[in-house]
Amino acid sequence: MASLGKIARRTFLIGSAAVAGGVAFGFYAWRKPVDNPLLADLPQGSYTLNPYVIIDGDGVTLITPRSDVGQGAVSIQTHLLAEELDIDPQAVRTDFGPASGAYYNGKVAAEGMPFAAWDESFVSRSGRAASGPAGKFLGLNITGGSTTVPDMYDRLRAAGASARETLKQAAANRFALPRAELLTRNGTVILPDGDEVSYTDLAAEAALLDPVESALRAPEDWKWLGKPFLRTDIVAKSTGTFRYGGDLVLDNMIHATVITNPAMGGGVVSMDDAAARQMRGVEDIVPITDGFAVLADNTWRAMKAARALNIEWGDLDGHPATSDEMWEAHAAAFADDARDSRFADDGDVDNAPGNLFTAEYRAPFLHHAPLEPANATVLHTPEETQVWTATQVPIFVRDAVAAITGQDPEAVKVHNQPSGGSFGHRLDFLWVQQAAEIAVQVTGRPVRLTLSREQDMTHGYLRPMAIARGRGTTDAGQVRSLDLSIAAHSVTESQIGRTGLPAAGPDVAIVAAAWDAPYAIPDRRITGYRVPAGVGVSSWRSVGASHNGFFFETFLDELITQAGADPVEERLRLIHHAPSRNVLATVAEMASWTGPLGDGTGRGVAFTFAFGVPCAQIIEVSDTPAGIKLDKLWIAADVGRVLDPVNLESQLSGGALFGLGHAMHAQITFRDRAIQQNNYHEYEGMRLWQTPEIKVRALETLDTIRGAGEPGLPPAAPALANAIFAATGTRLREMPFSKTVTFA
Template sequence: MENQTLSRRNFLKSSAVTGTVFSLGFYWPNDAKSAKIIQATEADNFGVEMNSWVHIDTSGKVTIFDHRAEMGQGSYQAVPQIVAEELEVNLSEINVVFAPGDSKKYGNQVTGGSSTVRGSYKNLLKLSATAREMLIQAAATQWGVPKMECYAEGGHVMHKPSGKRKHYGELVEAASKLVAPKDVVLKKRSDYKLIGKPLRRLDTPLKTNGTAVFGLDKHIPGMLYAAVERNPRLRGKVKSFDDTGARKIVGVKNVFKVKMGVFNTYREGVAVVADSTWAAIQGKKALKVEWDDSGFEHLDTEEIYKRQAEALQTQEGLLFKTQGEPSEIIAKAAKKIDVIYETPYQYHAAMEPLNCIAHYQDDKLEIWGPIQAPEWVQDYISKEMSIPREKVIVNMTFLGGGFGRKAFMDYPHEAAVISKEIKAPVQVVWTREDDATQGPFRPGITYRCEGVISNGEIDAFKVRMAGQNNDHWRGGKKDVANRSTSEGFLKPYMDSIKNLAIMDVPFETPIPTMWWRSVYASTNGFAYESFLDELALEAGKDPLDFRRAYLKEERLQKLIDKIQEVSGWKDRKKGDGYGVAITECFASTVAQVVKVSRAPAGGVKIDKVWAVMDCGWYVNPDTIKAQIEGSVVMALGAATIHQVKFKDGMAVDNNFSTYQMPRITDIPPIEIYIMDNDADAGGVGEPGLPPFAPALTNAVFDLTGKRIRTLPFSLQAV
């Protein structure tokens, strides 16, 4: 799969279309609030940039451009499935090409926040329906019949009375001369043939027969290879290095100091360039580097959490949300709940370690690789290397997992700096140890939760969090509360709890942090939903009924009805361990129930997980189920198996031998249900993760009476 700048000429070359092409896409007028559908011929005539979404050539071949990265979450399937529905073509006949980084043409291309479908599906539906209507009009005109007598199906236009039919390829030239209609009628959901159906993914064959091109698979002529020995502490410097041993390795070409940007600071290291990845890595191992790590703290894990706990006892923090008089009620209460929850630092652990190809030339820089955020890379490198933004060309490949880590600029910037130094294209490959220990990591966070129950209801609710604010690494204001302080916590709670305060206690370390799957909802969800269970116990209420009383919206009531029904919540027996949690992020809500029991060999085992997602309008239920299953597995690991630990300011565990992943034998049965409604589309890739940990620990309490407030914990030790 090749990614090229999508001029009409390059499109014709890259997708092998034949003859005339019917191209339809969007452009954003400077004074417009929304995209306008336009043909390629119109774009040429008016001199405007059009993002080329749908192309049909005279053979009837349909090519569409996926504007987002495919890292396993399903954009390579969802985008064509949406287009095929309204365009009335067979999904198997669509050719998908990754669009290059170009925010002027494609808008926001950052693959994160579970935003691919929810951010573009309405435009894609309208675009595809417009193309269909233009093809129908072209056929009706050629036949000399009313357009209303014609319809599209399977890549053809049919005339109902006569049975005549024309393949789309026969109509391309005529359709390309028409003006796109301003308004088209979209299908009702009840009429969908493809959307909402569990269709097989288009990328599965590519990933099983070896033709899918991931970052590590990509090669360009004249490419060299590099490995970098980076300072294990972010802020440290290279004091000196001895490259004698490295240069003795056959294939090593060059060794030099390198510096890459990490948010608003830099990480230093020594690059080894060779004619193979193996030689580069062996040369790296042979280096002798002396580091200067003065001028900043070298913290251990224990010290980090000690400081967070102390800060929560001595500081009120920055106010994120307040209503009523929660602090006053808590101060006067004869009985209150005051508890601490801790969540660990985490590594992203994508199966494909970081890698990137860069080719620096006098007038441009071109990049290839597994990249989640091409425009962020363009913005950052343009500034750092003083290259015009339009001369920074970013080509996306398949990603072997990302979880937020590959939406970052450090590894492309490093590759670009090395390429500039050696005056040749280079592929920089990170080893698993590099990937695991360099960060940035999910921040570890401590929460102090206080509450008062009066007459079986919440009289006061107060939560303070102390943990690193990812925004601060990008120069965010330090006197403003973390914008994600309540992420994961359902908004209706804020509407129904009269006395409530949510606060952020600022906390910093030299350890780099960034977003991780579901971002702060992955940690907030544990604290908020565990605390709600403690409040329900204090109130003498059933945990699910307790939540229901505060979540009054109709959609949430239906969600609760569903999770109650499928899990058999009301029929659970004495001695069973059941836990529930409900969280929201990226416009989707997920409820999960976990059932646990005593393991024969001791400890606790997970018997089953039930999950119900309300993501509004959706494309492929199989994709949703796969994402929820993956989220549960990832959440299980973060809750019970792995964490990033620090000693003397450095990450301790450097590979899967010590930073262990869940095994298939650890995974319980997972039963998934999707709510059907007419609401706007929500995210899918991340919202299934946050409710698992609190549902699990709530279930452990239900079974054993032991409240788990610190993650990770050992199921065997409970």
């Protein structure tokens, strides 16, 4: 990996501009630098050089542009900057920064490209490399795809290193000393005689200098990275003092909630609000797209009044009305005219030798259902509109609000907030648009919109339902061929379409973690079928891999069973990617895999390659009189470089538990074009007593750093399904598994 000092000057560009009172440092590694977004609203008493570090008289503010939805994004970005800046990460302020293309994500676009992360051919490497310029050109200031660490790893460290060395140069100039003789420690420059000069004292002088390039510190010299450390948000979250977007309070704020058509987009036939207007605290009831907003002096009174509205809703003719009809539409998509992709087509699956086996698998719609209800606060004036909300796509939010207010996008200021969960929900922003529609009707007064749990659950964009049909053969104790066809709605078509960006070509998400599974099966074909748009769908934690891991690894396990082979040994034989094989061998060693256990106890194994991370899991279950009990879970994954071992373990185990809970219990169903599950009592996850003992091991053999927020999820469902088969002889081919078995 190139160090900062080795990057050509023409590609390492740091702009410099001085304004009254402080300094900001940043790094930009593309050929043409962008404008510094901090200049537009820089407080008096601050200087800026570029987008990531601000120093003023009160200390240091680090700009951490990737959204924090509970995955620790702010903490790791802070540590990346602080490691090189040489400042205590627990002692700085952080800010998400403005909605700006300067904070583009140079990695996220690669997830939508048909180039397997393990493929090092020239074509694949070139295709993946194009994602950086694509992210910049499109201004993709996006948090998603487990890309925060891969995208920010070099950029933030380089920003911190340049800031540190420029501050040292300012001190060197002031005291007429060579910069090489100066050191830094905890926010100060140390002179040869031991005297210390604070960064805040040097800020104004540093802002007048050309930024100084510096090589990045070697991992063996890291103070925080790579070692267990305390996340910067953990104390506040553990003591109940952490402030989320929904905690925001502004002067003269009015509270709002909305009620919209249960069949999203069906509109309104009539409405009687007489009873609601008489209720205590209600100030107004105003129309919004597809429904109405109730404004009151607090959220509870607004929600109570919303339930008192007497509304006749419109209908959506021509759309499937029930889950059964939607399954029929998916089954009908297995036709040549609905084929979306065939990225993997090796050998001749139609004429492969051996014993034939076929099966069909199903995965239902799922909701994100984060704990913090969707909320947004909007203050609209003729001059500008300010938005406070937790979002993973601040530029899309800015532009969507501008379209509602009729203002120039630059007149819309998005103040990103920490989120109490997302799982992909905050990649959408319907409630922000609703808050903006309300705000333009009460100009000059901040509106805080909070959705009720029922409104949020029944009006979110969902993880697609999907059907997979597998056809394969086994011969001489080995898997010989595998032909998997997957039908699902297109997340790209639905979600990207809502942002206004183009969404042309096949959707990789439909077949993700299936077409690019690193198995050298002689005859292999993976086909994606696009179900015509109907229900709005969205990215759900691990996107297409969330159901395709189940489809592929359960079908493969059934083929291995037919072949009479060992589930671990046959996978090890088939995997052609060395780091992936090492991950699977590691998890087998962790679990002391020896084959069948017997006596009502079973182990299941699954391996997936998602978001560039090979991850393998083994689950041990027991068949008890009370139902299936999850006893133990072993997880191994390779992320290339471990920066925060504590949080990495939490992300991998948390992803697995999230996947297990949904596979066991959760589904979204439709009747009369409306979602039936409206709260957690009808959308159950894993219970504490159902949680298995978990052991995690992270490997570091990949030659590129990867994120861990999503890769722990895809292997969980198939590992559990395979374990239940090993314990009971019952094959599970449809989620949730509770439709077939009982869990203790």
